[in-house]
Amino acid sequence: MSKLYSGAEIVFKCMEDQNVDHIFGYPGGAVLPIYDELQNFKSIKHVLVRHEQGAGHAAEGYARSSGKPGVILVTSGPGATNVVTALTDAYMDSIPLVCISGQVPTHLIGTDAFQECDTTGITRPCTKHNWLVKDINDLASTIHKAFEVATTGRPGPVLVDIPKDIQFQKTKYNRPKKEKKLNGKSHNHFNQNSIDELIELMSKSSKPIFYTGGGVINSGPKASELLRELVYATGFPITSTLQGLGSFPGDDNQFLGMLGMHGTYEANNAMHDCDLMINIGARFDDRITGKIDEFSPKSKKVHIDIDPSSINKNVKVDLAIVGDVKTVLSSTLKSLKQKKSKFLKSNKQKTSKWWEKIQKWRSVRSLDYIGSEETIKPQYAIERLYELTKDKDSYITTEVGQHQMWAAQHYKFNKPNRWMTSGGLGTMGYGLPAAVGVQVAHPKKLVIDIAGEASVLMTIQEMSTAVQYNLPIKIFILNNQYMGMVRQWQELLHDKNYSESYTAALPDFVKLAEAYNCVGIRAKTPEELDDKIIEMLNTNRPVIFDCMVDKVENCFPMIPSGKPHNQMILGPKDQESKKITGKGKSLV
Amino acid sequence: MPNSKSAYSFSNKKEKLDTHIIVVWVDNEAGVLARVVGLFSGRGYNIESLAVAQVDEKLNISRITIVTTGTPQVVNQIKLQLRKLVPVHKVADFKREDKEVIFKEMALFKIVGPNNKLESALKACKKYNPVILDKTKKSNVIQITALRREIDKMSKDLKKFGLVSVSRTGAVAMTRGADIFK
Numbered sequence: 088m089s090k091l092y093s094g095a096e097i098v099f100k101c102m103e104d105q106n107v108d109h110i111f112g113y114p115g116g117a118v119l120p121i122y123d124e125l126q127n128f129k130s131i132k133h134v135l136v137r138h139e140q141g142a143g144h145a146a147e148g149y150a151r152s153s154g155k156p157g158v159i160l161v162t163s164g165p166g167a168t169n170v171v172t173a174l175t176d177a178y179m180d181s182i183p184l185v186c187i188s189g190q191v192p193t194h195l196i197g198t199d200a201f202q203e204c205d206t207t208g209i210t211r212p213c214t215k216h217n218w219l220v221k222d223i224n225d226l227a228s229t230i231h232k233a234f235e236v237a238t239t240g241r242p243g244p245v246l247v248d249i250p251k252d253i254q255f256q257k258t259k260y261n262r263p264k265k266e267k268k269l270n271g272k273s274h275n276h277f278n279q280n281s282i283d284e285l286i287e288l289m290s291k292s293s294k295p296i297f298y299t300g301g302g303v304i305n306s307g308p309k310a311s312e313l314l315r316e317l318v319y320a321t322g323f324p325i326t327s328t329l330q331g332l333g334s335f336p337g338d339d340n341q342f343l344g345m346l347g348m349h350g351t352y353e354a355n356n357a358m359h360d361c362d363l364m365i366n367i368g369a370r371f372d373d374r375i376t377g378k379i380d381e382f383s384p385k386s387k388k389v390h391i392d393i394d395p396s397s398i399n400k401n402v403k404v405d406l407a408i409v410g411d412v413k414t415v416l417s418s419t420l421k422s423l424k425q426k427k428s429k430f431l432k433s434n435k436q437k438t439s440k441w442w443e444k445i446q447k448w449r450s451v452r453s454l455d456y457i458g459s460e461e462t463i464k465p466q467y468a469i470e471r472l473y474e475l476t477k478d479k480d481s482y483i484t485t486e487v488g489q490h491q492m493w494a495a496q497h498y499k500f501n502k503p504n505r506w507m508t509s510g511g512l513g514t515m516g517y518g519l520p521a522a523v524g525v526q527v528a529h530p531k532k533l534v535i536d537i538a539g540e541a542s543v544l545m546t547i548q549e550m551s552t553a554v555q556y557n558l559p560i561k562i563f564i565l566n567n568q569y570m571g572m573v574r575q576w577q578e579l580l581h582d583k584n585y586s587e588s589y590t591a592a593l594p595d596f597v598k599l600a601e602a603y604n605c606v607g608i609r610a611k612t613p614e615e616l617d618d619k620i621i622e623m624l625n626t627n628r629p630v631i632f633d634c635m636v637d638k639v640e641n642c643f644p645m646i647p648s649g650k651p652h653n654q655m656i657l658g659p660k661d662q663e664s665k666k667i668t669g670k671g672k673s674l675v
Numbered sequence: 676m677p678n679s680k681s682a683y684s685f686s687n688k689k690e691k692l693d694t695h696i697i698v699v700w701v702d703n704e705a706g707v708l709a710r711v712v713g714l715f716s717g718r719g720y721n722i723e724s725l726a727v728a729q730v731d732e733k734l735n736i737s738r739i740t741i742v743t744t745g746t747p748q749v750v751n752q753i754k755l756q757l758r759k760l761v762p763v764h765k766v767a768d769f770k771r772e773d774k775e776v777i778f779k780e781m782a783l784f785k786i787v788g789p790n791n792k793l794e795s796a797l798k799a800c801k802k803y804n805p806v807i808l809d810k811t812k813k814s815n816v817i818q819i820t821a822l823r824r825e826i827d828k829m830s831k832d833l834k835k836f837g838l839v840s841v842s843r844t845g846a847v848a849m850t851r852g853a854d855i856f857k
Binding site: 236 | 705706709748751756761
């Protein structure tokens with residue numbers, strides 16, 4: 088007779104078979120049997136966070152930088168509710184997470200037991216799927232299915248809720264069966280005709296643009312390689328969403344920069360005026376499209392996406408190709424080489440006027456800002472950080488707000504999986520724990536959280552985690568003492584009524600760093616900035632870098648509320664003439 | 676400057692709403708109805724009526740029939756979003772006007788009153804296959820099967836004959852002819 092394993096052992100047996108090497112978690116009553124078994128599974132290392140939200144974001148950082156699913160282990164009740172923000176964040180940004188949560192014993196479910204909550208009920212709308220395991224014989228297959236659901240198709244978070252009595256019960260363990268299809272849900276639904284149609288559209292177009300998103304990153308490093316090949320083979324301009332940064336080199340001449348609300352003038356105008364838009368792995372999010380009924384009015388739109396429900400959700404498209412980006416791009420390249428081997432040459436002439444136009448938009452230099460010798464401009468800080476770290480293979484996470492947009496604008500990414508930011512949900516407090524997760528996945532690499540002082544305080548306790556595991560993450564805080572993006576909107580849309588957006592009693596971040604037993608560095612002037620950044624980079628310990636920046640700098644360019652792509656606010660000078668008025672004010 | 680509409684909300688364009696009957700085949704497991712219904716409420720879709728029951732004991736399949744209204748784009752989203760749910764096997768979508776599909780709802784009417792009123796009530800129901808399920812000296816429970824609007828009408832018309840209680844199901848649907856939905 089084969090050996091019997093307890094539910095707790097089976098949890099780890101499954102993780103072993105899924106090649107899990109790190110889990111992020113926090114113990115508690117309803118997961119104690121699982122924590123009891125941890126020591127018997129040496130290949131799985133547990134990272135003890137300081138709050139379950141931190142475990143979730145750390146797992147996200149781990150997943151996004153490594154391409155593997157992030158694994159979370161939390162207790163029932165508050166343990167599970169604390170992780171909800173991170174699950175929702177992962178759901179919005181399509182990050183594969185597997186969350187194992189403890190639950191009160193089955194006979195107590197529904198009795199309002201201590202630390203009981205309806206975990207599967209609460210997490211149902213913020214996971215791809217979740218399970219409450221009520222029979223020990225279902226446990227192994229459920230966990231393996233959870234990994235499969237999280238990582239296949241459009242990735243996302245899943246949760247497995249395991250009552251405490253199930254963790255004690257014993258049964259046999261069976262290894263996962265391979266390649267089981269999910270109710271026949273395969274992911275490539277396109278045929279050669281669609282690819283031919285795409286190539287036809289590309290060869291007819293005189294004002295084309297690639298608009299790429301996080302789907303390219305999620306499809307794996309090979310997808311980024313193929314994207315580069317396709318972009319070079321066509322000579323078309325390319326722009327990227329916030330999540331797609333890094334799939335195409337940020338310093339390449341064909342790259343127009345990020346598009347959308349704080350995207351570049353050239354990217355947004357090119358989106359507005361193009362005659363062919365090829366969306367690869369992006370989802371026409373509202374921060375991208377601006378006013379939807381004036382969105383790119385003259386273009387044929389192609390949408391390549393693995394999720395059929397993304398097609399025609401916000402914007403009607405002319406050609407939909409449902410499939411994995413990698414597969415679609417490789418078919419496209421193959422056909423392009425066969426049918427139009429001299430595409431680049433024949434296309435150059437056709438798109439030369441388009442490129443001239445783009446150069447004109449580029450010459451506006453929309454990311455420029457007014458420099459200062461007295462105060463550190465936040466954009467300058469990012470630029471210097473980029474210049475001083477670009478030769479290292481660095482990983483950047485961010486919090487949410489102005490600093491996030493400045494980082495996206497001024498830090499140039501050349502590789503996929505190097506940029507971890509909360510885009511869909513916009514979770515303040517994401518960056519610090521995400522940096523912890525990234526550093527766990529890449530112990531030798533430089534990991535920087537570009538942060539705002541308000542965001543970072545939401546999860547600052549995770550510095551303690553970084554110190555415990557010797558994770559030399561760098562928290563680069565652009566400290567303007569305001570919730571900068573809130574302040575900016577209040578300035579532009581609410582008559583400068585800065586209601587509650589100033590933080591009056593901020594901690595001394597250098598002393599705070601010392602209290603956590605890590606290193607605190609402060610920069611106050613542009614003059615000393617470089618030296619201080621170098622000092623930070625030379626410190627092989629966690630660092631909190633307090634970069635005191637201009638308090639009232641705004642993030643431009645910007646598409647204001649109620650405006651299409653071609654009506655951007657450019658900078659302080661341009662603002663007066665394009666004030667946001669009337670209805671636009673009340674709408675977000 | 677003209678009044679600007681939001682860049683970040685839906686347009687104010689008024690589009691025609693169609694009534695659709697969505698049929699969903701799902702694994703009959705705990706929480707599956709909550710997933711389907713939660714998807715509707717979470718994304719702001721409408722449910723006019725709902726009927727659920729297990730239809731295949733061996734394969735453990737339930738059939739959920741949902742009557743909903745929406746623009747073509749919304750109805751399309753409903754189908755695509757439903758197909759993404761793990762326990763969902765297939766999704767069918769019928770327009771209410773579709774002649775190839777049978778839609779039926781069932782209603783129970785309790786009529787209380789003198790004999791002549793009970794008779795009149797039964798007579799009024801005649802078109803809809805009335806079945807008397809319970810009969811006493813002063814009351815009847817009548818079952819009818821009909822379309823939604825017919826039951827709506829009957830619920831109103833029977834008031835004058837002493838209708839005191841109505842209980843009705845959601846719509847169920849089936850295609851005509853030998854074909855089944857795959």
